[in-house]
Amino acid sequence: MVKGNTAVKEYPKSEIDQLNYLMDEYGEEIKRLAFTYTKNWQQAEDITQEIFISAYNHLNDFREQSTIKTRIYRIAINKCKDYVRSWHYTKTLLTNTFYQKSNSLSPEEEYLESEQKEQISKLILELPIKYREVIILYYFKEFSLEEIAAALDSNLNTVKSRLRRAKKNLETKMDREGGGYNG
Template structure:
């Protein structure tokens, strides 16, 4: 694989995979590291068989890597350290921090990020990435009925957490 092809793949899918990883890990720096690891593994192993699109294959790798990170002991220690050492920063916020702040200010996005992971991932993939329930089922290696159930339960949880806001009704239908 040429350097040009590698660059093209990274430019085409990098932002999408970073946003996808962020949905899981809720940290832009870690999400970027995970995506970098995914690209390295993809370019080193070249195990892509073409049974799905390259985007789906890389997304699945990213989801697995993000879940591995969430289960890791290192991540659990980092969360505890952040709780104990939460000190305000006097420096100028980075672009990622500004983006995160804007995202946190958005009530719907914030509520989605507070959902349990199994509901959060299907809500994000269905509404933000506009995948069908069948595509999500293939991506997450689960049945379509399970995806539909998670969507229904995720919507119910969101409706409860957002009950005080005036929202378009079609989101919850």
């Protein structure tokens, strides 16, 4: 079996230990990834459970042509995309939009740096999924371009193009909102 980027000979033998290992190793990362799609922590937790059940059910199919991390991210991205295409997501998104309370803090309560981080996070979540996933995997999960291409089942040049367009899109949005871009 494979752990992260290195092969591991002493992988847990029992089925429950294998599932626990995967959840301990990747659980929080996958939940945060699911949140970037769902924008709802409860739904992200539910999808994360589905992701690990699916990963566990397909462990025997794993041919070690990539890392287990890449495989789990591939499953996670597919599950999240399925959710975003579902009627439940659309209904939840509309409901939250209509009933959402303002949670913005006054400028006196925030430091300039935290405001900028929040603005960037918000703008990333507004990006189309094909750009959002590349930005998150590259900058926040520190995947290489090749790993992103494998996780998304995309051509390397497509990943490079999406990353370039995502950065340009973010820069444009930040300029439009008056936040500028500091690199």
